[in-house]
Amino acid sequence: MTPLIPSVRLGRKLGIGELYFKYEGGNPTGSYKDRIAAMGLSWALGQGRGACIGTSSGNAGAAIAAYAARAGMPYHLFVLENVAEAKLAQSLLYKANVRKIKGFGNDPEIGMRVFDRIFEGAADHGWEVMITAFRYNPYAMEGVKTIAYEIYEELKGMPSHVYSPAGGGGLYCGIWKGFNEIYESVRTAAAPCMVAVQPEGCSNIVRAYQAGSKEPLPGSSTSQISGLQVPNPPDGKLALQIMNRGGGKGIAVSDSLIWETQRLLAVEEGIFCEPAGAASVAGLIRDCEENPGRSLDKVVCVISGNGFKDGKRLSDMTSEIHVPCLDVEHLDI
Numbered sequence: 001m002t003p004l005i006p007s008v009r010l011g012r013k014l015g016i017g018e019l020y021f022k023y024e025g026g027n028p029t030g031s032y033k034d035r036i037a038a039m040g041l042s043w044a045l046g047q048g049r050g051a052c053i054g055t056s057s058g059n060a061g062a063a064i065a066a067y068a069a070r071a072g073m074p075y076h077l078f079v080l081e082n083v084a085e086a087k088l089a090q091s092l093l094y095k096a097n098v099r100k101i102k103g104f105g106n107d108p109e110i111g112m113r114v115f116d117r118i119f120e121g122a123a124d125h126g127w128e129v130m131i132t133a134f135r136y137n138p139y140a141m142e143g144v145k146t147i148a149y150e151i152y153e154e155l156k157g158m159p160s161h162v163y164s165p166a167g168g169g170g171l172y173c174g175i176w177k178g179f180n181e182i183y184e185s186v187r188t189a190a191a192p193c194m195v196a197v198q199p200e201g202c203s204n205i206v207r208a209y210q211a212g213s214k215e216p217l218p219g220s221s222t223s224q225i226s227g228l229q230v231p232n233p234p235d236g237k238l239a240l241q242i243m244n245r246g247g248g249k250g251i252a253v254s255d256s257l258i259w260e261t262q263r264l265l266a267v268e269e270g271i272f273c274e275p276a277g278a279a280s281v282a283g284l285i286r287d288c289e290e291n292p293g294r295s296l297d298k299v300v301c302v303i304s305g306n307g308f309k310d311g312k313r314l315s316d317m318t319s320e321i322h323v324p325c326l327d328v329e330h331l332d333i
């Protein structure tokens with residue numbers, strides 16, 4: 001149960017009736033991936049697997065490594081070459097067997113080859129594949145829908161709109177699945193409009209939505225937003241099906257708007273998140289700019305990861321602020 005934080009300023013500024021932030025940075029390893037790791041490791045143990053194997057941009061690796069450590073199961077992890085240091089350090093501390101792969105996360109061809117190799121290796125050794133996408137690990141991904149259940153429980157009803165960051169698309173699809181299940185069982189209010197937000201430099205799903213394509217469009221990633229650099233989104237097709245059936249839409253925003261929004265959340269709301277987590281709010285800001293006068297009544301932005309996850313970005317944002325160091329006799333207060 002992560003906090004659903006009501007906005008104190010931003011919602012009013014954007015003219016939104018009620019705005020909430022679902023703060024997934026409050027999970028044990030600092031991102032929503034814990035929900036997937038908890039389910040995935042339970043499943044792997046139940047299947048009697050000797051180890052698990054998978055890829056990550058960092059957060060899934062940290063989460064799965066933690067739950068694997070607790071389960072006493074070895075974890076073989078392949079990460080992007082430019083993985084965020086803090087995410088890598090978490091995985092190493094939990095004793096994952098980590099290897100970096102050149103070009104992974106930028107080049108979609110390399111991504112597909114890595115996935116193929118992992119499946120071959122897992123089949124050879126009888127290991128569980130832990131790639132956090134419905135396409136590869138639907139049982140583990142069931143964990144994501146608890147985000148929707150928690151929001152529904154706390155709001156005592158459906159929000160009108162949910163903004164979610166999208167990399168591979170699994171987070172977006174999992175939240176939609178949760179709301180859809182609730183809708184199917186209670187049938188009182190409609191499920192929310194689900195908005196997927198991607199960085200412009202890696203917006204293969206959003207560009208496909210805008211072009212009317214059923215498949216994610218090809219193209220390498222130039223985005224620097226850790227967690228959202230997925231040029232071959234495994235759940236992109238599923239996300240597009242949801243959007244095209246009227247369940248939502250996609251918005252792309254620049255990396256710089258995401259960074260600006262990360263700062264805005266800290267300053268205006270006291271919320272500390274990593275850039276990928278701020279993408280949902282950046283998408284909301286862009287949507288409000290593009291559709292002035294439209295009324296949004298009950299909006300939830302999913303803030304998917306904790307600010308401590310990206311130390312480089314944190315120091316980039318604060319390094320120019322001068323902090324004086326005083327002798328005690330010069331303490332003028």
Ligand SMILES: Cc1ncc(COP(=O)(O)O)c(C=O)c1O
Nearest residue numbers: 059167168169170171227304305
């Ligand atoms: C913090 C954070 N937000 C969002 C995402 C994107 O999730 P998905 O790949 O399921 O779309 C990730 C993926 O690694 C992430 O780490």
